[in-house]
Amino acid sequence: MDERSALATLAATLPAAGDDAAVVDGLAVTTDMLHERSDFPTGTTRRTAGWRAVGASLSDLAAMGAEATCAVAVYAAPEFDEAELSAFVGGAVEVCELVGAEYVGGDLDEHTEFTTATTAVGRVDEAIYRDGATPGETVCVTGELGRTAAGLRRFATGDAESGNDLFQFTPRVAAGRALRGHASAMMDSSDGLARSLHQLAEASGCGFSIEWDRLPVHPAVDAVAEDETDRRECAAHVGEDFELVFTTPDPEAAIAAVEATGTAATAIGDVTGAGVTAGGEALPDRGYTHGDN
Amino acid sequence: MDERSALATLAATLPAAGDDAAVVDGLAVTTDMLHERSDFPTGTTRRTAGWRAVGASLSDLAAMGAEATCAVAVYAAPEFDEAELSAFVGGAVEVCELVGAEYVGGDLDEHTEFTTATTAVGRVDEAIYRDGATPGETVCVTGELGRTAAGLRRFATGDAESGNDLFQFTPRVAAGRALRGHASAMMDSSDGLARSLHQLAEASGCGFSIEWDRLPVHPAVDAVAEDETDRRECAAHVGEDFELVFTTPDPEAAIAAVEATGTAATAIGDVTGAGVTAGGEALPDRGYTHGDN
Structure with missing residues (x-):
């Protein structure tokens, strides 16, 4: 089963899934995982990685018409270099500040490849979904x-x-x-x-x-x-x-x-x-x- | 820098970090990453993995005195076997139902090792932190x-x-x-x-x-x-x-x-x-x- 089929299966199983973010009880929640090899070209700074990974999740909130309340990230790397970690957090904090959200940390994990899993959460009163387009618009x-x-x-x-x-x-x-x-x-x-x-x-x-x-x-x-x-x-x-x-x-x-x-x-x-x-x-x-x- | 030092650095940088879950704007949010090699012994079913990974994040909400509103997970694996993925989701759904939360899906990612990153979100009115213990209690x-x-x-x-x-x-x-x-x-x-x-x-x-x-x-x-x-x-x-x-x-x-x-x-x-x-x-x-x- 390829990734798109698997996502379709998940969306069929879980009513709240299948859009940019899940909407549940007045909250929009979205999570993503990014990898060094596939998502961060050689030369990408950790500050850019933090910015971009958290930004991608914040973008999913935007796509629902949600506010952005906060974001968290798992930072997984072979080792925890203080400068790299601080740069990652700095980028995450900055992109959150741009949209009025708070970056509230997350988890660290030892991992052979630099990998990050980010989650953003926001309040949403009137969510905009993917399924409302009408011919003529x-x-x-x-x-x-x-x-x-x-x-x-x-x-x-x-x-x-x-x-x-x-x-x-x-x-x-x-x-x-x-x-x-x-x-x-x-x-x-x-x-x-x-x-x-x-x-x-x-x-x-x-x-x-x-x-x-x-x-x-x-x-x-x-x-x-x-x-x-x-x-x-x-x-x-x-x-x-x-x-x-x-x-x-x-x-x-x-x-x-x-x-x-x-x-x-x-x-x-x-x-x-x-x-x-x-x-x-x-x-x-x-x-x-x-x-x- | 080892993981504990790095976590301490993060907690010093981010005021909302450093407890079981971050508390921001009436919400408790927590994220964790688990790996096959380190967290799931040989014989662990994908249903147990889903249950346990999501359950670990729900436990972090419990530790703050928060409600559990919802949870998401990134499911990262070398391939997406439909039975394994469904079992994982089944375990995640079940542990959420035990605590009144809704499992709302997440993301899929190709990864050499089975890895999952889970996030749980809940409302919290009166959070219980780690720093309130007093001698004599x-x-x-x-x-x-x-x-x-x-x-x-x-x-x-x-x-x-x-x-x-x-x-x-x-x-x-x-x-x-x-x-x-x-x-x-x-x-x-x-x-x-x-x-x-x-x-x-x-x-x-x-x-x-x-x-x-x-x-x-x-x-x-x-x-x-x-x-x-x-x-x-x-x-x-x-x-x-x-x-x-x-x-x-x-x-x-x-x-x-x-x-x-x-x-x-x-x-x-x-x-x-x-x-x-x-x-x-x-x-x-x-x-x-x-x-x-």
């Missing part, structure tokens, strides 16, 4: 796409400083909160825009038609992309940008609500009856495999 | 000690059925709730009674004097212990029994409150000014190293 994204793709290229060429900068993102908690009452369906783009659209389509029983020239591509992509095909790969398939992908019946109001939080939002296409297309052609349900995982 | 434990030690012996001799039975414990959430207003300090016995007493002593700035013949030893220990020395080792040092160790100025009332929840509680000694002794001799701050971790 508009699909939008927050921020810009391709930031992580650009970061990966920077790490690959040895420019770790730029890579680390690009890897430290702001979870869209404020935007997610602002979208309550505006977004009909939402998730984050952690698996890439293409996969996110396919997952929203499957959950909502709809399709999407997006236009390539409407995608807000991060300026760092232009500096690394070989050509337009590569640029699209960076924006739509590489993923882990942790932007919000959402549908709305009133894009003008929704975009204004997001912009009021200081984050951009862009309409990229329409909700259709079935199929996911970009520029009129099928957009494959394909992400990017990071490292060997 | 009484120290008590819930349930019986040595259950895990007996289980380990059963696994070691190939009696996996008994081992699995002994490894499936009830987190003391109800007892922990009942101790609000009674317990002055509390933690769980996951590192063993001896280490728990040393940790409570350090946090509270006190000592403990306990009596060996007052320890409530699990009957399964008598079937496996070689002699009285070994019996004490099982009861005080092996740990991972997930009972509550607490101090109280009024042991009669505290024990009655716990017993009203259907769990036994026993006074095992006194809170003193300094030093941790058992039967008048120093009780070493020593646990048991499981497996190779």
